[in-house]
Amino acid sequence: MENRTPAVVGTGTDGARQLPAHADLNLLRTFLAVYRSGSFTAAAPRLGLSQPTVTAQIRTLEQQTGRELFTRLPRGVEPTPSAHELAGQVAPALDALAALEGGGPQNGQASPVHLAGPSELLCVRVLPALAPLVAGGLRLRVAQGLPEPLLEEIRSGRHDLVVATRRPRGRALESVPLADEEYVLVASPAWARRVTARPEGGGLCAALRDVPLVTYAEDLPIARRYWRTVFGKQLTARAAVTVPNLYAVLAAVNAGAGYSVLPHSLCQESLDAGRLTRLHTPEEPPLNTLFLVQRPGADANPDVARVRDRLRAAAGSW
Template identity: 50%
Template structure:
């Protein structure tokens, strides 16, 4: 009969879709996780996952095994680790991210943990600055809009955010619909932009993704807060590209309109970034797992 550790590792690989993600969650090296899986497959006498560059695809035998043992292993783990979970709730996690997303989704999602005694220290800022602070051990966890490429950091995909090009109704009425279909860059060129930073990071990415070139528009306002960008768009100061989760209330109220309807919504993946091996710390692992679970209910942002 396989031991609890082997079955626990099997479940993490099944649920996370790759050996590396399972290893990160378990606080183990990838070779150690691979070795445990090999032992389990040897005990069962058959392959449980098909490995590829995309991750681990479960075989029918693995799906059946999860259905039969998953609830029992989870119950045993919960009983065996009750004391460590209590210790996790008594810890402190320094978490950081963009102010808009943290306010709208991340911090409200963590309310059940703080209600049980977990303490949070929160820093708001730009992704690159926050990742530098993470490397310097000034932060524990960053909700990052860019995939970390720095040595010593590990990243877990969290959720995709969707972007929309919006403007006030009075500006939308000034767009020639026929020209928009034929030459969207020219049709939108007369509209002033409201941007998050001088480099027009979100706006430029949208134009390049959808129209194949940078926007030629003038920039009316630069303000490093997407909530302020939305307020200026609603007031008619210009147009901008915003995450859908932020723009949706204004779209529903009719105070802004979508100026362009792409065939496929432009997406950007958000990541949970930590220092490699840091998830062995119970408070951090608790927050990390809770956010991953809750993000599944958000849909595309």
């Protein structure tokens, strides 16, 4: 059978650019491998091609579509909006075709499962839960990011599964609750002693006014929510330190930089070891529900169901 897609030219009824007539399926498979792996170099062994061949095929497809598909970075590539659009068009069909052909270009070997989520959650919860499957032969490709970009990427076919800290809008994406994550107010033991030694009268919020606040974003999303839920008031403090992610927040607070609000799973080890102290134990701690989101058509790869079922089972103990 000739590796050509049906002849489609021009624009669709919604104004979206369509594929050129007789686009080569091999080029589209190469495009999807680069899109999902994030680099020409990583895509090459998955396809059984050399890196220069992958580069040449992407260049040819860009010429055929008249669109730049990837922005070249010092390490890897970044998909353009046109690439997200194209992936949304071709990913379901190519995945279904790969399943019919016996697992795609890897000579019968199942395609990798493309999984994404917040970096801290991936490291602390998700990857340890999936380690037995990997030891048993599962192939996994993991990406990290914030909820909104990851949900947009799964809509366009870049990921099979996403662990998200919120439920996606609409009904296009299937999602199930995984677990509730508790947020805790923590500081180093030295700061905790200073806070508890303050004269009574102002309460904990007043005692924390002179303690540096460490956060991963200037708008203090987790801390603001904690203050609103637990104390029933607006947080007026400004961040003393902002860092790129929650791992960096944990490191800074462990080192005595100040206080913060962190997911319990992330700081549990530090609490157990005495490196951190819980500053407050509310009757109803603020919770954040984690959701497992699946791309439509992802079940064409049976390993997606294995990962999904394993995470749902493991989340019962999170």
